[in-house]
Amino acid sequence: MTVSTTSKHTALHDEHAALGASFTDFGGWDMPLKYGSELAEHRAVRSAAGLFDLSHMGEIRVTGPDAGTFLNTALVGNLAVIAVGKAKYSLICTPDGGIIDDLITYRLAETEYLVVPNAGNAPAVLAALQERAAGFDVTVADESAETSLVAVQGPAAEAILLELVPAAQQELVTGMKYYAAAEATVAGTRVLLARTGYTGEDGFELYVPNARAASLWEALLETGRGHGLIPCGLASRDSLRLEAGMPLYGQELTRDLTPYEAGLGPVVSFKKAEDFVGRAALEARKAEGATRTLVGLRGLGRRAARAHYPVLADGRRVGEVTSGVPSPTLGHPIALAYVETGFAQPGTTLDVDLRGRTEPFEVVPLPFYQRQK
Amino acid sequence: MSTVLPTLRYSAEHEWIDDASPAKIGISQVAADTLGDIVYVDLPEAGSTVTAGEACGEIESTKSVSELFSPVTGTIVEVNAEAAENPALLNEDPYGAGWLFTVEVDEEGPLLSAQEYAEANGGELA
Numbered sequence: 234m235t236v237s238t239t240s241k242h243t244a245l246h247d248e249h250a251a252l253g254a255s256f257t258d259f260g261g262w263d264m265p266l267k268y269g270s271e272l273a274e275h276r277a278v279r280s281a282a283g284l285f286d287l288s289h290m291g292e293i294r295v296t297g298p299d300a301g302t303f304l305n306t307a308l309v310g311n312l313a314v315i316a317v318g319k320a321k322y323s324l325i326c327t328p329d330g331g332i333i334d335d336l337i338t339y340r341l342a343e344t345e346y347l348v349v350p351n352a353g354n355a356p357a358v359l360a361a362l363q364e365r366a367a368g369f370d371v372t373v374a375d376e377s378a379e380t381s382l383v384a385v386q387g388p389a390a391e392a393i394l395l396e397l398v399p400a401a402q403q404e405l406v407t408g409m410k411y412y413a414a415a416e417a418t419v420a421g422t423r424v425l426l427a428r429t430g431y432t433g434e435d436g437f438e439l440y441v442p443n444a445r446a447a448s449l450w451e452a453l454l455e456t457g458r459g460h461g462l463i464p465c466g467l468a469s470r471d472s473l474r475l476e477a478g479m480p481l482y483g484q485e486l487t488r489d490l491t492p493y494e495a496g497l498g499p500v501v502s503f504k505k506a507e508d509f510v511g512r513a514a515l516e517a518r519k520a521e522g523a524t525r526t527l528v529g530l531r532g533l534g535r536r537a538a539r540a541h542y543p544v545l546a547d548g549r550r551v552g553e554v555t556s557g558v559p560s561p562t563l564g565h566p567i568a569l570a571y572v573e574t575g576f577a578q579p580g581t582t583l584d585v586d587l588r589g590r591t592e593p594f595e596v597v598p599l600p601f602y603q604r605q606k
Numbered sequence: 607m608s609t610v611l612p613t614l615r616y617s618a619e620h621e622w623i624d625d626a627s628p629a630k631i632g633i634s635q636v637a638a639d640t641l642g643d644i645v646y647v648d649l650p651e652a653g654s655t656v657t658a659g660e661a662c663g664e665i666e667s668t669k670s671v672s673e674l675f676s677p678v679t680g681t682i683v684e685v686n687a688e689a690a691e692n693p694a695l696l697n698e699d700p701y702g703a704g705w706l707f708t709v710e711v712d713e714e715g716p717l718l719s720a721q722e723y724a725e726a727n728g729g730e731l732a
Contacts, residue, residue: 267642270642270643270697271642271643271668271669272643272645272668275668468642468668468669471669472668535646536646536648536664536666537645537646537666537671539670539671558668558669559645559646559666559668561668588664588671
């Protein structure tokens with residue numbers, strides 16, 4: 234256990250400590266790694282529900298008449314066309330097409346968006362947005378320090394929310410589609426309620442001012458317990474997102490990679506009119522094709538591959554693992570890896586060098602795990 | 607806080623060893639708690655020889671992999687097949703059902719008393 238004195242604390246840090254969490258540094262924040270068993274936390278999200286503190290994520294509000302065209306210039310996706318109350322997954326790239334971050338953007342009003350970057354990238358995203366805002370009639374406001382974010386994820390998430398919203402908002406919750414968001418009152422607190430997540434399950438994310446975060450957390454925990462909800466840390470968040478085949482910035486996504494290596498080509502919109510940052514480089518990369526591709530690997534043995542382990546074909550290095558874990562749900566090792574495009578076909582058998590001994594892995598389609606709908 | 611059993615001795619690499627002959631070896635609760643949920647153990651084979659301070663297996667949790675170091679030099683007598691089959695035993699009962707192997711000891715490596723180990727690693731004697 235390392236105790237960091239420089240990491241930032243979320244508004245819920247005392248709650249986590251009281252629940253007996255062990256902490257880890259993540260993106261400059263002292264975050265709960267787990268409260269008890271990370272496997273139990275993982276399974277709770279798959280079978281009932283888990284409660285996560287995600288307040289380390291950034292929140293950047295973009296407001297003004299040019300908000301849509303500005304975001305279309307700053308990000309690779311088409312944000313101007315999404316409906317009010319909807320969200321979209323997007324990327325922000327460098328002029329040479331490298332990925333600065335992946336982010337969720339909510340359209341809250343005709344001229345108002347909320348951009349949510351990863352914790353460690355929030356300063357870089359803010360700086361890029363501010364720089365790219367020159368000449369547009371928009372305000373870019375960093376609200377990260379004042380805003381908390383908690384997530385309720387799992388099949389019981391909706392039932393838990395329904396107990397905590399007023400009668401008049403029951404239909405707002407039941408009718409809310411995946412990747413939609415609306416203002417709601419949860420346990421007496423006004424929140425931005427979004428049906429988004431990073432676990433492969435149904436679930437909600439709640440944006441709330443710091444001052445109201447602890448009471449909201451406690452209400453969700455108390456009401457949720459009756460539905461099997463437990464608090465969950467970053468260890469289970471990582472194994473859950475990996476089973477769902479979702480990339481993590483710093484592992485699968487970096488500035489050295491473009492969306493085309495990462496399998497995120499469809500996120501890039503060349504149809505939009507704006508000459509967005511990275512456009513020329515990404516058009517060229519799309520035309521020439523990526524030489525490396527992100528693939529899913531299923532372990533045929535029991536030992537798990539881990540980040541940075543070499544991927545081999547007939548003894549020759551053809552790639553590298555970016556994330557790997559023994560899948561708690563599937564019962565076998567799973568991993569994400571970049572491999573030479575010629576080895577990316579599902580069904581291809583490759584070896585992973587696990588600390589000097591190789592184990593066979595098979596390329597499989599993503600995601601590894603998909604919930605029953 | 608993780609428990610350190612006073613009747614055992616410990617290596618700096620978090621293995622415990624008892625005073626029986628052959629000696630029984632496992633990992634401390636401090637190690638099990640730090641690793642998190644253990645999902646795979648790779649143990650030496652019965653009849654093979656191990657060397658004090660050298661890796662003789664692997665312990666894998668959902669988050670990480672650690673090498674298993676032998677605290678003594680000697681010959682493996684018996685391997686706990688139940689722990690290999692159900693590695694959660696290392697978390698649930700590291701000093702009991704989660705033992706790893708027994709070894710006919712030729713020579714001990716450096717070992718700590720329970721008190722020394724607890725002081726160095728933040729465990730609680732119990």
